[in-house]
Amino acid sequence: MIPVSTFKGLTVAVFGLGGSGLVTAQALMAGGAEVVAFDDGEKSRAKALEAGIPVGDLNGLDWSAIAALILSPGVPLTHPEPHWSVKLAQAAGVEIIGDIELFCRERRAHARHSPFIAITGTNGKSTTTALISHLLQRGGRDVQMGGNIGTAILSLAPPAGRRVHVVECSSYQIDLSPTLDPSVGVHLNLTPDHLDRHGSIEGYAAVKEQLIAGVERGGTAVVGVDDDFSAAMAERAEGAGTHVVRISVMRPLEDGIWRDGEELVLSEGGVEKFRFSLSGIPSLRGVHNAQNAAAAFAAARALGLAPEVILVAMRSFPGLAHRMEQVGHKGGVLFVNDSKATNADAAERALLSFDDIFWIAGGKPKAGGIAPLAPLFPKLRKAYLIGEAAEDFARTLGPVPHEITGTLDGAVAAAARDAEAAGLPQAVVLLSPACASFDQFPNFEVRGDAFRALVKALPGVA
Numbered sequence: 001m002i003p004v005s006t007f008k009g010l011t012v013a014v015f016g017l018g019g020s021g022l023v024t025a026q027a028l029m030a031g032g033a034e035v036v037a038f039d040d041g042e043k044s045r046a047k048a049l050e051a052g053i054p055v056g057d058l059n060g061l062d063w064s065a066i067a068a069l070i071l072s073p074g075v076p077l078t079h080p081e082p083h084w085s086v087k088l089a090q091a092a093g094v095e096i097i098g099d100i101e102l103f104c105r106e107r108r109a110h111a112r113h114s115p116f117i118a119i120t121g122t123n124g125k126s127t128t129t130a131l132i133s134h135l136l137q138r139g140g141r142d143v144q145m146g147g148n149i150g151t152a153i154l155s156l157a158p159p160a161g162r163r164v165h166v167v168e169c170s171s172y173q174i175d176l177s178p179t180l181d182p183s184v185g186v187h188l189n190l191t192p193d194h195l196d197r198h199g200s201i202e203g204y205a206a207v208k209e210q211l212i213a214g215v216e217r218g219g220t221a222v223v224g225v226d227d228d229f230s231a232a233m234a235e236r237a238e239g240a241g242t243h244v245v246r247i248s249v250m251r252p253l254e255d256g257i258w259r260d261g262e263e264l265v266l267s268e269g270g271v272e273k274f275r276f277s278l279s280g281i282p283s284l285r286g287v288h289n290a291q292n293a294a295a296a297f298a299a300a301r302a303l304g305l306a307p308e309v310i311l312v313a314m315r316s317f318p319g320l321a322h323r324m325e326q327v328g329h330k331g332g333v334l335f336v337n338d339s340k341a342t343n344a345d346a347a348e349r350a351l352l353s354f355d356d357i358f359w360i361a362g363g364k365p366k367a368g369g370i371a372p373l374a375p376l377f378p379k380l381r382k383a384y385l386i387g388e389a390a391e392d393f394a395r396t397l398g399p400v401p402h403e404i405t406g407t408l409d410g411a412v413a414a415a416a417r418d419a420e421a422a423g424l425p426q427a428v429v430l431l432s433p434a435c436a437s438f439d440q441f442p443n444f445e446v447r448g449d450a451f452r453a454l455v456k457a458l459p460g461v462a
Contacts, residue, residue, distance in 0.1 A: 001027055001068050002158045006105045008032035011065055013094075015085040017044040020152040024070055024099045025053045026155040036061060038085070057083050063092035071096055073148075073172035079199045098176030100169060103153045105179070111159035117299050118147075118180065120169045120211050121188025121224065123346045124292045125149075128188060129168040130320050131284075136164055137314035139305045148173060164303065170377030171198065171207045173265055178210075182401040184302045185215040186222040186295050190229040191345040192367065205229040206212040212237050219243070220302040222295050226250045245302070247294040249287050257294040257356050259287065266307065274307045276314075282326060283319030320363020322448035324350060328461040333419045335455045339448030340434035344372050347434035351376040354428040358382055358415040360408070363435030363447070365389035370434050381427070382418055384411035388439045408440070408447065429455075 004027045014025045017039035025037045025048065039045050045055050050389075069089040071239040076083045089096050107116060126149050133145040144156040147167035154166045157164060169193055174180060190205055198204040208412045212221045212233050223234040225246045238244045240262050246256035254270040266274040278284050294312060300301065300310050319325060325337040336354070341347040343366045351357065351373065361370065362385045370393055385393050390404045405411040412429070419427040431451045441447040455461055 001030060002103060002106055002154045002156060004028045004033065004102050004106060004154065005031040006102070006109055007067055008036065009068035011036065011041065012068050012070060013037075013061065013066050013085070014070045015039065015058065015083070016075050017041075017270045018072060018074070020074060020099055020154075021072045022048060022051055022053065023152040023155045024072075024102065026051065026217060027099075027102070028070070029053070033067075036066075041298055058088060062270045063088060063090075063094055066092070066094050069094055069096045070102065071098055071176055073170060073176060076197065077175055079197055079203075087207070096176065097178065098173055099152065099154050100147065100173045101177040101179060103159075103165075103167070104177060104181055107159040107165075108179075108181070111161065113162075113172070114159040115164040115184070115303055116159070116182045117164065117166045117184040117185040117186065117303075118169050118182035119167070119188070119295075119299075120174060120208055121186070122191045122406045123343075123349065124188045124288060124295075125168045125170075126280055126294040126340065127289065127320055127323050128186060128295050129166055131292060131314070131317055132186075132299050133166045134317050135204065135296055135300040135305065135310055135313045136166070136303065138316065139309050141303070153429060169211060171204060172286035174210050175207050180211055180214045181216045181275045182211070182214065183216055183219040183301050184222065185212050185219065187212050187230060187233060188224045188291060188295055190227055191343070200227075205233075209233045209236070212242075213240070215242050215446045217241075219424045222247060222296075222298040223300070224248070224291055224295065225253075225256075226291075240265055245298040247291060247298060249294070257298055259290045259294070260288075264297065266297075269304075276307070276311045278314075281315055283317050283324075284314070285324060286349055286353030288352070289324070322444060324353065325448070325452075327452045328455045328458075330416070330458065330461045331420065332423075332425050333416065333427045333429060335416075335429045335461070336431065337448045337451050337455075338430060339437070339444045339451060340433060341432040342366070342436050342444055344368060344370050344434045346387075346448065347432040348373055348376065350430060350432040351379055354430060355379055356381055356422070356424050356427045358384070358419045359428060360384045360386065360415055360429070360431045360451075361433050361435070362386040362393055363437050363441075364439040365392060365435050367394065373434070381422060381424075382415070384415050386411050386433075386440070387435060387457075389435050408450055409454055412451065412458075416458055
């Protein structure tokens with residue numbers, strides 16, 4: 001745990017007592033702060049009390065005595081409307097921050113020069129975070145990985161010496177981190193997402209850019225430049241004096257890392273410096289993973305790893321659960337769990353990676369549905385539609401063969417049956433829902449775990 005000493009002797013309000021909220025309250029208490037915590041859910045409040053965390057209704061606080069409101073990232077800060085706790089803090093002029101900000105303050109206070117890599121982007125954050133951690137660990141570094149990837153940042157070992165913190169940052173977390181200052185900042189891409197939370201694509205982009213704009217003096221910004229918003233971020237960061245490494249999977253770069261077929265090329269001043277192939281690395285299949293690999297290469301190189309060391313380490317990367325995870329084979333049928341694909345852009349990346357696809361899609365729909373995926377529909381042998389989005393997706397698919405199965409278990413059974421009967425040399429049953437999971441599952445991890453269990457229960461699956 002990282003004790004939060006920067007609020008020692010002060011009273012701090014904490015709202016949101018999920019996993020990261022509980023850790024945050026405990027870290028503040030360990031650092032000597034007085035904590036008053038609350039959550040709208042009775043079960044969460046009870047769990048906090050069991051953990052020894054003081055719980056009190058924030059409505060009854062004397063906010064003039066509160067040093068800060070520490071907000072869990074899932075709680076609305078601005079859109080569609082600020083949460084009631086946010087309104088109370090704002091009315092009293094109390095700063096509102098999150099656990100990533102607490103980490104940044106502790107790092108500056110106690111280990112200012114310890115390496116800190118922060119990763120964001122609409123898609124690919126988790127894979128890139130895990131890949132960077134893997135490369136650095138294989139390169140002999142002491143690495144702590146956390147943040148949005150699932151491990152609360154304040155539960156990690158404290159910043160110290162050359163210990164590297166590799167932290168995935170969602171837009172929600174960045175919004176609560178006004179002094180976010182990584183030594184290496186990575187921004188992968190930007191497509192419409194979380195617009196209900198940020199108000200507009202412009203608002204969403206502005207929040208993401210805070211991570212790149214905050215890169216500390218002498219640090220490195222790694223920026224994907226294949227969309228206009230991100231390319232503009234790179235220009236502004238460079239204009240502000242930050243060292244920028246651009247990455248692209250769509251075009252050659254005179255300076256940066258770019259994709260050439262199945263190879264990545266490092267160019268500097270128009271001269272090719274290094275080239276390596278991603279062929280034969282199943283965990284990095286597809287164009288989207290080429291972008292993740294390019295970003296990870298740049299980040300690891302910024303911390304001093306040699307290109308040859310990075311390449312060897314990259315070949316042993318096992319990948320992440322729920323992100324293009326190959327969960328089994330049955331004859332010529334491959335089963336792939338891409339439950340993390342909660343929007344069309346993420347699903348596109350999976351669809352581009354395979355042919356002869358038996359596609360399981362649907363859930364709680366996102367804005368725009370799957371209409372942007374129409375150019376990839378010829379890759380589909382058949383679609384199996386689940387959840388709230390099923391009927392809308394069926395209309396979008398039109399003449400493409402599809403079946404509304406409603407539930408995931410029905411979809412897996414039907415897709416496995418049809419894929420096996422097709423007799424193809426390499427058919428793919430792909431769960432890449434292009435939807436959130438919340439209509440039928442608590443989160444995408446539970447949805448992916450269910451898919452994996454259903455596949456492994458099929459007769460003959462290896």
